[in-house]
Amino acid sequence: MELLPQALADGVMLGGIYITIAIAFSLTYGVMHVIDFAVGEWIMFGAFTGYYLNKWTGLDPFLFLPVIFVAYFGVGYLIQPVIHRVLSGTKGNPFLMGLVFTFGLAIMFKGLALTVFGYYSNSIPSMFSEGAFNFDVFGAAVTIPTVRLVGLAYALAITAVLHYMLKKTNFGLGVRALAQHKDAAGLMGVNSRRTGSYVYGIYVGISAMTGVLLGCILSIGAQMGNEYTIFAFFVVVLAGMGYLAGVPWAALLLGLVQSIFMIYFNPSHTLLAVFVILYLILLISPRGLFGKGV
Amino acid sequence: MKVLDVQSISVKYGDIQALWDISFSVAKGQLVALIGANGAGKTTTLKALCGLIPVAGGEIGYNGTVTSGLPVHKVVDLGITLVPEGRQLFPKMSVEDNLLVGAYLKRTHSKRSQTLKKIYSIFPRLEERRTQSAETLSGGEQQMVAIGRALMQDPQVIMFDEPSLGLSPIMVQEVFKVIQDLHREGLTIFLVEQNVHQTLKVADYCYVMENGRIVGQGTGKELEADQSIREAYLGF
Structure with a gap:
């Protein structure tokens, strides 16, 4: 039992990271109805951008977050029309074509990264990398590295900003309308193409920022994306496809399951355990934890 | 003065032509109705008017501007809107x-x-x-x-697609009352309805559609007097 508080704390920290990976991914699915398999690669590109910016300027990677968001927002905004074109085709099965297209993007990006960055694994040094907070919970010692706490704060901030945008702004109203009924949203004057581009841009921007964070907390490498694509997918399916409000809870659950399994059972089988749990939950509730997915 | 001016538009879904050479106009402040059987192309006409589907030929004019070819969000910004079938x-x-x-x-x-x-x-x-x-x-x-x-x-022009569909008789009366009130306030209305009897009563002018073509037109009274219309849509 001594390890339980530490396991729970680790799980919450990990879950926080998963929130940021999955929340914008879920929003994009809700609006564009495409599962973007390249989510991990956006994270990877963001991480490398942070890594090199830090190397060249010597400034703290956290200072670059806004710059990286803006740059990758632009990338996403420009790429979205291509995906939109694939999805709005009339021949064959556009949904499947969209899946294959983003899958192809992911493979291409990964290949590109391996060529340019190589197989090395690195981490990004930050002013938060060193310190840690020590707590004493009912006699058990709990250590939380500062960088993980910063990561959790970042996750909460992203969630709060997205929530505000969706619920309180006119743009968010349009996004929600578009996600629920495309034609009717058009009749209300929502420009579905441009709104889709904005949403995709926001998603790519957030993913890239998360990459920098992951580079500070864990490590970066050209193949780091694989894992995060799987986790993003896991969280979004568990939350219910397109059900945004479920994402934070599903992400926390994933983090907790992982950290508890790692401490009490076999760390090398964590992913297996995670998928068994996902399978069981979907067996009972096929539309996700809350039964509100698509 | 014509607010809506539709000149021989046609619409295709892939290789299938749904509308053939549709022309009609709606004057400012009028309540104009479009009636016809299921599958005649009424909903397709409305969708084409507000830019939800592209036209294959012809031209849609609104207050002197050509709107055919504009995306839906631009069309509605000009002041035409649609209350779609099934509410949406x-x-x-x-x-x-x-x-x-x-x-x-x-x-x-x-x-x-x-x-x-x-x-x-x-x-x-x-x-x-x-x-x-x-x-x-x-x-x-x-x-x-x-x-x-x-x-x-x-909006300046409001189009209704089967607003009474699936409603209780009391609600049908309510909806027709609202439409008439809006008409009285000066809104231009284009109404597509299955409830032909009531529609002929409230409309200033009617068009009849069949198999993607306009096959008849006239005021409500004229159409009610027309033998073939009576047989096809009013059942007596």
Whole structure:
């Protein structure tokens, strides 16, 4: 039992990271109805951008977050029309074509990264990398590295900003309308193409920022994306496809399951355990934890 | 003065032609109806008018501007709107949010709280249910939201696609009353209905559609007197 508080704390920290990976991914699915398999690669590109910016300027990677968001927002905004074109085709099965297209993007990006960055694994040094907070919970010692706490704060901030945008702004109203009924949203004057581009841009921007964070907390490498694509997918399916409000809870659950399994059972089988749990939950509730997915 | 001027438009779904050479016009302040059997192309005509589907030929004019070829969000910004078939509300959003989406456009956004008040005075029931999600409303209430949402756009022309479909007889009367009130206030209305008898009574002018073509036109009285129309649509 001594390890339980530490396991729970680790799980919450990990879950926080998963929130940021999955929340914008879920929003994009809700609006564009495409599962973007390249989510991990956006994270990877963001991480490398942070890594090199830090190397060249010597400034703290956290200072670059806004710059990286803006740059990758632009990338996403420009790429979205291509995906939109694939999805709005009339021949064959556009949904499947969209899946294959983003899958192809992911493979291409990964290949590109391996060529340019190589197989090395690195981490990004930050002013938060060193310190840690020590707590004493009912006699058990709990250590939380500062960088993980910063990561959790970042996750909460992203969630709060997205929530505000969706619920309180006119743009968010349009996004929600578009996600629920495309034609009717058009009749209300929502420009579905441009709104889709904005949403995709926001998603790519957030993913890239998360990459920098992951580079500070864990490590970066050209193949780091694989894992995060799987986790993003896991969280979004568990939350219910397109059900945004479920994402934070599903992400926390994933983090907790992982950290508890790692401490009490076999760390090398964590992913297996995670998928068994996902399978069981979907067996009972096929539309996700809350039964509100698509 | 013609507000809507449709000149020989045709629409194709892939290789299948749905509309052939449709022409008609609607004058300012008129209530014009389009009647016809299921599958005649009425909904397709409305969708083409508001830019939801592209036209393969012909031209749609609105107040002197050509709107065919414009995307739907640009067309509605000009002041034409559609209350679509089956309501097409945003099911998970509250009644109030559904109405507020109606004021999404810049042109209407600044005065949205006043417009909302006006909508609530027309449909007091919606104010009572403003926090409820749209999917929990009855069919009649949903139709009120759909009409309210369209009115939030401050349109000059409002098109209705089968507004009485699936409603109880009392609600049908209610919906027709609202449409007539809007007409009296000076809105231009283009109405597509299956409820031919009632439609002929309220409309200033009617067009009859069959297999993707306009096959007849006239005032309500003229059409009611027409033997073939009576047999086909009124059943006597």
